[in-house]
Amino acid sequence: MYTLENVLYKNVLNIGKLTIASGKITCLIGESGSGKTTLLKMLNHLVSCQQGVIRYKGEDLEVIDAINLRREVVMLPQTPVIFPGSIKDNLLIGLNFAQKKLPADKVLTAELNKVSINKELDERTDNLSGGEKQRLALARMILMQPETILLDEPTSALDDNTVEKVMAYILSYLKAGNKTAVMVTHSKQLAKKMADTIITMENGYIAAIEEVA
Amino acid sequence: MNGIIEIGPLRLLAAYIFLVILFILVKSLGIKKEREIFFSALRMTVQLIAVGYILLYLFDYTHPAIALSILALMIFFAVRTIYSRVKTEINKKLRQVIIIAMVAGNSATIFYFLILVINIQPWYDARYFIPIAGMIIGNSMTGISLGVERLSGEIKAKRDLIEGALMLGATPRDATMHIVKDTFTAAIMPTINSMIGMGIVFLPGMMTGQSLAGLSPLIAIEYQIAIMLSILGSVTITVYLLTRFGYRTFFNHRSQLEIILDHDLAENEKI
Numbered sequence: 001m002y003t004l005e006n007v008l009y010k011n012v013l014n015i016g017k018l019t020i021a022s023g024k025i026t027c028l029i030g031e032s033g034s035g036k037t038t039l040l041k042m043l044n045h046l047v048s049c050q051q052g053v054i055r056y057k058g059e060d061l062e063v064i065d066a067i068n069l070r071r072e073v074v075m076l077p078q079t080p081v082i083f084p085g086s087i088k089d090n091l092l093i094g095l096n097f098a099q100k101k102l103p104a105d106k107v108l109t110a111e112l113n114k115v116s117i118n119k120e121l122d123e124r125t126d127n128l129s130g131g132e133k134q135r136l137a138l139a140r141m142i143l144m145q146p147e148t149i150l151l152d153e154p155t156s157a158l159d160d161n162t163v164e165k166v167m168a169y170i171l172s173y174l175k176a177g178n179k180t181a182v183m184v185t186h187s188k189q190l191a192k193k194m195a196d197t198i199i200t201m202e203n204g205y206i207a208a209i210e211e212v213a
Numbered sequence: 214m215n216g217i218i219e220i221g222p223l224r225l226l227a228a229y230i231f232l233v234i235l236f237i238l239v240k241s242l243g244i245k246k247e248r249e250i251f252f253s254a255l256r257m258t259v260q261l262i263a264v265g266y267i268l269l270y271l272f273d274y275t276h277p278a279i280a281l282s283i284l285a286l287m288i289f290f291a292v293r294t295i296y297s298r299v300k301t302e303i304n305k306k307l308r309q310v311i312i313i314a315m316v317a318g319n320s321a322t323i324f325y326f327l328i329l330v331i332n333i334q335p336w337y338d339a340r341y342f343i344p345i346a347g348m349i350i351g352n353s354m355t356g357i358s359l360g361v362e363r364l365s366g367e368i369k370a371k372r373d374l375i376e377g378a379l380m381l382g383a384t385p386r387d388a389t390m391h392i393v394k395d396t397f398t399a400a401i402m403p404t405i406n407s408m409i410g411m412g413i414v415f416l417p418g419m420m421t422g423q424s425l426a427g428l429s430p431l432i433a434i435e436y437q438i439a440i441m442l443s444i445l446g447s448v449t450i451t452v453y454l455l456t457r458f459g460y461r462t463f464f465n466h467r468s469q470l471e472i473i474l475d476h477d478l479a480e481n482e483k484i
Contacts, residue, residue: 044380045467045469046376046379046380046469046470047469048467048469062467066467066468066469067382067383067384067468068382070379070380070381070382071381071382074380074381074382075380076380077373077376077377077380079373081373081374081376081377081378081380083374083377083378084391093378093381094381094382096387097378097381097382097383097384097387098381098382140381141381144381144382
């Protein structure tokens with residue numbers, strides 16, 4: 001899906017060669033400040049490398065329309081972004097941005113249930129907990145049916161019980177549609193459970209690449 | 214009462230008592246603004262005396278080239294004032310947008326007002342052209358200053374929200390639409406509010422001047438209504454142009470927000 005060659009970004013990232021496989025789950029692990037989030041933002045083309053080439057499906061990111069790319073490769077930031085308005089507004093905003101067909105309310109409610117949010121669609125988002133906001137942002141992303149998802153610590157605000165449910169939700173989406181995921185996580189345990197490939201980062205470099213059997 | 218009472222230098226000097234009162238109050242309250250107040254009052258006095266003599270000359274020598282030069286000069290100083298008045302840093306592209314908005318919005322309104330509404334001939338008659346251009350440009354300068362401050366401040370403050378929208382495939386326009394709307398409203402509201410108090414709370418300067426000069430209040434009102442609507446027009450057009458093209462200056466051609474700094478990325482990593 002992605003190939004990176006001699007990618008350099010200030011003193012944050014320095015990657016010689018890296019391939020991210022299509023239809024697989026790749027987990028990025030490493031200490032804080034090792035460049036994981038910056039790499040994720042580069043794959044979303046929210047940040048550009050200063051040197052080197054990043055290719056998506058064989059095409060240089062620099063020649064791909066950034067907005068179209070982000071509608072195909074959607075990123076979920078670590079701190080969930082909740083827009084003003086209701087839960088429904090938030091679920092639909094990605095589809096509105098991407099000018100895609102909007103689903104019926106029952107589809108939205110079903111998606112909310114899948115991420116264990118038992119609220120009405122027209123409720124405001126002000127009273128949602130941190131964990132609920134994170135799950136709402138995840139459901140919003142999945143509704144867009146992106147080919148690739150970029151997840152930055154998607155379970156950071158969740159308790160252990162909910163982590164299991166949310167991960168099962170993500171996995172079922174990925175496996176059903178043979179989708180690609182790149183996920184940043186602090187948890188080696190979670191990475192081993194989810195990933196096909198684990199990339200360990202250290203000070204902006206790739207320290208190890210491990211294929212999980 | 215016929216004619217106008219001339220104030221004269223001595224009685225004009227008596228009016229400066231209000232400045233002295235302000236000085237005493239500021240001093241006793243320990244507000245360190247004496248220098249600023251002094252230079253503002255000095256500038257006001259010198260600028261108005263100078264402009265009085267300039268107008269005296271210009272009213273006798275009207276010429277289209279002179280009118281256009283004055284218009285350019287007024288816009289130049291208004292733009293400079295906007296740059297210095299806005300506290301947040303203004304990027305190079307936004308500076309260009311401000312110039313375009315000020316030139317296009319003000320020129321369109323001034324010429325429309327002079328040629329179609331007042332229908333003066335020649336259009337460059339300095340007696341009309343200069344004070345009307347001054348009022349229109351001055352008000353759009355205030356509108357644009359408010360707009361730039363709001364636009365820059367909001368984009369910086371709501372960076373996460375904008376980036377979050379971009380991550381979902383939003384265009385820069387969609388990602389900043391709520392900020393653009395807020396900016397437009399904030400910048401035009403003072404003009405709209407000033408219309409509410411017009412004639413009840415205060416009599417505007419132009420109308421007061423015309424009434425003092427012996428003109429019928431009914432004619433003065435006609436002028437005042439027309440000028441207020443023109444001010445509304447110029448503020449609307451300039452602020453619309455600012456917001457319509459200004460938000461784009463915060464993004465590069467890859468639709469990336471350009472205010473992201475190195476330390477932000479480092480901070481994200483540390484979370």
